[in-house]
């Protein structure tokens with residue numbers, strides 16, 4: 497056996513030994529148990545109400561946490577006696593005073609029981625994460641439209657996995673997990689993502705955000721940091737109501 501062959505065999509045995517040493521199956525339960533970091537305690541809410549560490553954005557009493565997206569004056573939507581608020585048509589979108597990055601968002605919405613309009617002109621609103629990325633809110637019951645613009649779509653980007661709306665006039669829940677995109681030197685280096693659960697049904701499964709969600713044109717990727725959460729006034733046929741809105745910050 498020549499020297500080169502001997503060296504090669506020795507090397508292979510050495511690598512093999514270390515690889516085996518690293519992958520030795522633990523024989524005691526303690527070897528695979530962690531005791532830190534200890535997760536913080538969070539008291540869960542009941543019936544969709546806010547957990548103890550959430551920021552409540554709307555609890556039915558007032559719109560103090562919101563401003564008009566048009567001119568940053570007080571939000572002009574209607575606070576109802578049942579603890580909800582409704583789009584005040586053509587007063588414009590409203591947005592949170594506070595800026596957020598990645599969040600877990602809980603929001604409930606309903607369209608009016610009295611049906612008006614067709615397609616995108618039926619009760620239409622939207623939840624914009626980071627002020628830029630719309631999760632569509634639309635009364636799609638017996639109301640077809642383009643599927644990447646239907647209820648639960650990431651508008652014009654991702655068709656929902658299911659159509660999980662309750663009957664028109666009843667309350668829907670959206671539980672949304674949003675991870676913000678990452679920008680470096682003005683360029684996107686990591687896409688954001690969205691997960692949406694509607695009424696307990698997974699409808700968007702950690703989908704990649706391709707960029708902004710415009711009505712016309714391709715998604716764009718303007719660099720940004722944290723931004724407000726925004727709710728859409730789609731015009732005469734919004735008539736959508738919201739209630740019980742809270743977020744948990746994830747960054």
Ligand code: MG
Pocket residue numbers: 620621622632633728730
């Ligand atoms: Mg919309």
